[in-house]
Amino acid sequence: MADKAQKKELRAIKKFNAARYREYNKTMKRKKVPESKYLTRMKNPDNIIEFDDLRTYFYTNVGTVKAVDGVTFDIPKGKTIGVVGESGCGKSVTSLSVMRLLQGPQGQIAGGQIRFNQQSTGRALDLTKAGIKEMEKIRGNEISMIFQEPMTTLNPVFTIGDQLCECISLHNPEMGKKAVEERALETLKMVGIVREGILKNYPHELSGGMRQRVVIAMALSCDPQLIIADEPTTALDVTIQAQILDLLRDLKDKINASIMLITHDLGVVAEMADYVVVMYAGRIVEQGTADEIFHHPAHPYTIGLMKSRPMLNTRVDRLYSIPGNVPNPINLPEHCYFKNRCESCVEACNGKYPELVSLTKTHKVSCYLHQNKQETGGEA
Numbered sequence: 001m002a003d004k005a006q007k008k009e010l011r012a013i014k015k016f017n018a019a020r021y022r023e024y025n026k027t028m029k030r031k032k033v034p035e036s037k038y039l040t041r042m043k044n045p046d047n048i049i050e051f052d053d054l055r056t057y058f059y060t061n062v063g064t065v066k067a068v069d070g071v072t073f074d075i076p077k078g079k080t081i082g083v084v085g086e087s088g089c090g091k092s093v094t095s096l097s098v099m100r101l102l103q104g105p106q107g108q109i110a111g112g113q114i115r116f117n118q119q120s121t122g123r124a125l126d127l128t129k130a131g132i133k134e135m136e137k138i139r140g141n142e143i144s145m146i147f148q149e150p151m152t153t154l155n156p157v158f159t160i161g162d163q164l165c166e167c168i169s170l171h172n173p174e175m176g177k178k179a180v181e182e183r184a185l186e187t188l189k190m191v192g193i194v195r196e197g198i199l200k201n202y203p204h205e206l207s208g209g210m211r212q213r214v215v216i217a218m219a220l221s222c223d224p225q226l227i228i229a230d231e232p233t234t235a236l237d238v239t240i241q242a243q244i245l246d247l248l249r250d251l252k253d254k255i256n257a258s259i260m261l262i263t264h265d266l267g268v269v270a271e272m273a274d275y276v277v278v279m280y281a282g283r284i285v286e287q288g289t290a291d292e293i294f295h296h297p298a299h300p301y302t303i304g305l306m307k308s309r310p311m312l313n314t315r316v317d318r319l320y321s322i323p324g325n326v327p328n329p330i331n332l333p334e335h336c337y338f339k340n341r342c343e344s345c346v347e348a349c350n351g352k353y354p355e356l357v358s359l360t361k362t363h364k365v366s367c368y369l370h371q372n373k374q375e376t377g378g379e380a
């Protein structure tokens with residue numbers, strides 16, 4: 001009997017997904033989309049990117065995974081935003097949504113906007129609606145991405161020169177071979193690689209730190225306005241990590257770019273970020289300036305994250321760990337997703353998911369403990 005009900009449910013999911021896939025094939029795979037469909041206006045022209053209620057879902061055979069479910073935050077020009085949260089909370093899916101590199105038709109942007117302030121044209125584009133042709137112009141040129149593991153980003157059978165030069169000439173088709181090579185060497189110099197004959201080396205001939213520098217060089221070779229770095233230092237040891245972070249910070253100022261830095265390492269965020277976004281199970285639970293998040297964390301999850309950091313001058317036998325697990329991303333509850341792990345629960349937490357309230361102009365939190373502390377305007 002239970003088996004029958006289960007089969008019926010699976011059939012219903014399949015039918016629901018088939019409709020989503022059809023819709024995707026009709027709209028998202030279009031190469032050229034009329035400008036009127038994706039041109040938009042920035043809420044604030046000083047922002048490079050504005051995420052507005054972004055929803056990215058995966059329609060799987062066992063149900064819909066709401067990987068990103070109503071995420072809203074801005075990346076101001078020239079600033080670094082740190083996105084933190086534990087594994088599976090939707091950090092990478094948020095960044096892949098910007099680049100439109102989701103695995104479709106299962107993975108789709110189901111709603112919301114990602115407004116991009118395109119400096120080269122002065123236009124604002126909604127990246128969730130732009131056609132493939134438009135996205136190809138943006139990827140690598142205006143927004144570039146640094147992935148976690150340099151060995152999987154670089155192709156092992158091509159030399160560094162082949163890969164870097166291909167990247168440069170693809171985005172600058174007017175450049176001749178010599179100019180492309182010069183640009184490649186210049187970019188490698190910018191990331192601190194001045195080794196003779198480097199262009200003829202294969203990835204396996206370089207150390208992990210050098211490989212990540214090459215990946216960063218590729219990401220920077222076309223002077224992007226926004227660099228998305230998804231765990232850029234996780235595969236590296238601590239000393240190289242520090243060097244790569246210094247490098248990113250220097251380069252950001254040199255080319256005047258913004259950085260979206262995704263990491264689960266709070267130390268990295270503290271060192272790099274101007275603003276911090278804390279995600280939990282596909283939603284933002286808290287956001288603010290780095291100072292607000294590190295010195296005045298308001299959400300019990302953020303407070304738990306801060307407590308779980310090792311601190312200098314403080315001896316503890318065991319580091320704090322937040323009890324319990326993230327809820328199943330399929331069939332998330334109606335109430336606050338953190339409720340079952342929270343040590344500060346109140347009666348209201350059994351009600352609907354808490355709204356995001358502003359504690360200051362920049363500091364927002366989604367928790368019933370703060371629902372009546374809403375700021376009533378004025379400066380932070």
Ligand SMILES: Nc1ncnc2c1ncn2[C@@H]1O[C@H](COP(=O)(O)OP(=O)(O)OP(=O)(O)O)[C@@H](O)[C@H]1O
Nearest residue numbers: 058065067086087088089090091092093094103329
């Ligand atoms: N191709 C996919 N199909 C189905 N679900 C997916 C797919 N890719 C990601 N997800 C789901 O989306 C959610 C968010 O994943 P995401 O990769 O963004 O996590 P993350 O925050 O980057 O985690 P980590 O710190 O481990 O990299 C997870 O629940 C994951 O299982």
Ligand SMILES: [Mg+2]
Nearest residue numbers: 091092093230
């Ligand atoms: Mg990830």
